[in-house]
Amino acid sequence: MTDKQPSWFSTAVTALADPQNQRVWSIIVSLFGDLAQRDGDQINGSTLTRIITPMGIKPEAIRVALHRLRKDGWIDSTRSGRASVHFLTQMGRSQSAAVTPRIYAASTVPLVDWHILIAGDGQTSALDALAQQPNYVGVNRSTILGHGSLPRDHHDLLVVKDPDLSVPNWLCEHLFPEDLKLTCARLDSTLAGLKLPNALLAEANAVDWAQIATLRTMIVHRWRRVVLRHPDLPSRFHPDDWVGESCRHRVAALLHNLPRPHLNQAGELLAPPLP
Known part of the structure; x- marks a missing residue:
């Protein structure tokens, strides 16, 4: 050495x-x-x-x-x-x-177990903590995209599981x-x-x-x-x-x-x- x-x-x-x-x-x-x-x-x-x-x-x-x-x-x-x-x-x-x-x-991660979570008006705070997790990403103020198991407290959110995703250029x-x-x-x-x-x-x-x-x-x-x-x-x-x-x-x-x-x-x- x-x-x-x-x-x-x-x-x-x-x-x-x-x-x-x-x-x-x-x-x-x-x-x-x-x-x-x-x-x-x-x-x-x-x-x-x-x-x-x-x-x-x-x-x-x-x-x-x-x-x-x-x-x-x-x-x-x-x-x-x-x-x-x-x-x-x-x-x-x-x-x-x-x-x-x-x-x-x-x-990168495979395209499996994906879901979309959408919050209603005035309920976007429910997404804030989730958006900080590594398996989620914010699309806009009321929508996040993620993979894996659904969060425990998702009942006040609109959930779309395993969507046939169409990814527009603006999102990329x-x-x-x-x-x-x-x-x-x-x-x-x-x-x-x-x-x-x-x-x-x-x-x-x-x-x-x-x-x-x-x-x-x-x-x-x-x-x-x-x-x-x-x-x-x-x-x-x-x-x-x-x-x-x-x-x-x-x-x-x-x-x-x-x-x-x-x-x-x-x-x-x-x-x-x-x-």
Whole structure:
């Protein structure tokens, strides 16, 4: 393992840099969600710094972000000898686990078990809480679309189950606005042009696993900012110029070629165990 940054790594980091403002706390959430989501997983301060600073983020900014995440109940920290170690709280693990299926899913949800819920005049508050759930999406103030089991309290709503859906263009554009399509297209183009050495993992002992973790974090973070901004809907709802599925496949392929490092009890990165 080495601290030297090869040219391919520097080029990849530059390409993957978020074109929007880098919120360090959000990057750390992406990092822990990818590398340290299980109960007992922890990352020590030195390792965390080695993963994040190649992104152009200073150690001072990392400390400020960790303070915010501790205050918000996402992350906790403790001492292990002379080192600080950081780990997701129960709430942080729960929140990460809730979005993990959407981030790493190989495809969109199938077109089954769909229903439409319509509220009457003055009763739209019944839809507000449902619209925040990941399996629902608002169509307008009085109508939401969802899949899975019907909500327990649906008796005051008009329910249309397993509809023969006709999806108009205006609904596709409403669900996938222009700025989201542009963000996704930029990421898809970036990932398509990303060049990693063919023999990157040929010698596992020579791999700098912090560099692998850096690239994984940047890929997951950029994709997370796309996939969690739109509802999880079948392809019938996608606009013609939506490249989200292409982007999803590129993310999956890159993460496969950059296997998730293993964390030891000291919060250090090691090669993943052999299958």
